[in-house]
Amino acid sequence: MTGVLVLEQSLNGLQFGLMLFLLAAGLTLVFGIMDMINLAHGSLYMVGAYLIATAAAATDSFWIGLAAGVAGTALLGMLLEVTVLRRLYQRDHLSQVLGTFAILLMANEGVRMLWGAQPIALNPPASLAGPVELLPGFFYPAYRLLIIGVGLGVALLLYVLVTRTRLGMQVRAGASNREMALAMGTNVRRLFTAVFGLGAALCAVAGGMLGPLLAVQVGMGESILILAFVVIVIGGIGSIRGALFGALLVGVVDTAGRTLIPLAFGHWLGPEAASGAGPAVASMLIYLLMAGVLFWKPRGLFPAHG
């Protein structure tokens, strides 16, 4: 029984970590290459989920909805970059935080005006709504397995893109030394727009995959954005590899903490104290992890800059 619990929690941690990675990958690229703090990253995640839910409802197919929503969000992200964010690159971080925070607020209100204040439904494909038997007697939700598969697939695709293509080379160059990449003749404007579109598309994939599991609602981007920032701080700003390891670490630690800490507290302190302190400590765990990483490796586990 305990073995099943550990196995199920490991899969949950992996699934959560991979989705965090999709968000953190875009965030770390934008932060690393453009030196831009983008608080509106979570809004792209929210808008992506809304677009996918709307397209899925209109076409009656989760997959068409996903494709249309991801494409739409990528376009929207590029539009946002060209019209607004481009003007913030040269400003200091405070202006960027204020500017993108304004976009976040406007996105929330805009979504509320278009779709209403109540959460909207995004259902997984009917064939994946139930559980599958992974081992004899061990059932796991099919949809969470799909999320793991998509997450791994996107991570692999991103790896190939970053290490094997010209765009990836420019991205790596930009992340490790921006001025030098500029001097070597990289078309920065086009690169930035492309990176931003890619980040937006990854957000939308995460939004579309998590939408059926969580809720498609106004403000859904904020809580996960904080976690994505934790991930890139742990992983090292600008590093895709760091984002992947950081995301998996945060996913596993968070999931394991929520099971083990109340259990351990219950063992030592009795059920009354455990029900009060257990959840509180469990939700602090990833921030303790981040504090530890910052203490011993202030530049993150996989620093990108040379």
Add this chain to the structure above:
Amino acid sequence: MKTPNASSLQPLALAALAALALSCAAAQAADAVKVGLLSTLSGPGAGLGIDIRDGFQLAVKQGGGKLGGLPAEVVVADDQQSPDVARQTADRLIKRDKVDFMTGVVFSNVMLAVGAPTFASKTFYISANAGPSQYAGEQCNPYFFSASYQNDNLHEAVGKTVTDKGFKRVALLAPNYPAGKDALAGFKRFYKGEVVLESYTPLNQLDYGAEIAKMRAARPDAVYIFLPGGLGINFIKQFVGAGLSKDMTLFGPGFSADEDVIKAVGEPMLGMFNSSLWAHDLDNPANKKFVADFQKEYGRLPTLYAAQGYDAARLIDGAVRDVKGNLADKTAVRKALEAARFESVRGPFKFNTNHFPIQDYYLRVVTKDPQGRVTNRTLGTVFKNHADAYVGSCKMPAA
């Protein structure tokens, strides 16, 4: 406006007399009734506040824009689910708008912030949802009336149902905040079997993978959740997706299985038992009219929040009519509210000495109705004329 004329004082004296007469008339009957509807209209809890508002407004509209024969003015404000914002807005409604009644708050922590300034200004508060135990017990107040329930009640009803249905091993799940703990306390007051797992999650947690894994390992035969709004939507989807619904029966209070949740979750809700003080298929004339008119007006089925908002308006309507519009006489208004002379959509309704209702609680189940809609059906009555557990510690000042 007449300007006084220095040469002749007579018109001025006449005007003064007329003004005096008018002000006397105001003491007799107000020329309008003003209601401050402060509710959660933004954020994840917005659906609940919107339904309270729509239910309240429907009752006003049915009465031709009047409450108790007086023209009604409803000032709607958003509390953003924040006690701070709520308290400031309540001050504004009471001092600037000078409302005669306050209503609308969804969440109990917000209610506790709004209560103090409202009672201090001797404004009547008619709760259309929140029923914190504090106001039912030691802090009960002549100016507070709950047209909804006391927080523990719905959970008590499920606790009894789970016991009656013969379940012996139950897993409990609620958010880690005061109302979540009260909910499980209410459940355990009437549940006689074993609690194999008791989990509290952060109020903003939406992924229940870890809790579901723990449930799978603990092997309960029933699961009870108190997860309002979006929390319940997620849990139920994930619970069904994990395949636990085959081995465990899911129970919740009406909040976790009302039309707002059903609309978002859909078919996975089928078969979920829940408790409520009201259901849209209750067979009484007031309810039939309410449900039909609500659907016509808003194009959706009402929730229990809408029913409570509607009843709050009708309670005010009855009381204002009783005192013939003389809202200045607070004692008379209080007595009229206590008498609760209105036909509630939930059937029999009367106030206990702590101004909380004594009413029936029903068991509902989520099914498909003959038109193929996924919705609640009433199965029967769990408690008849049920009062709350705190009334004993309330020393209500006499009128």
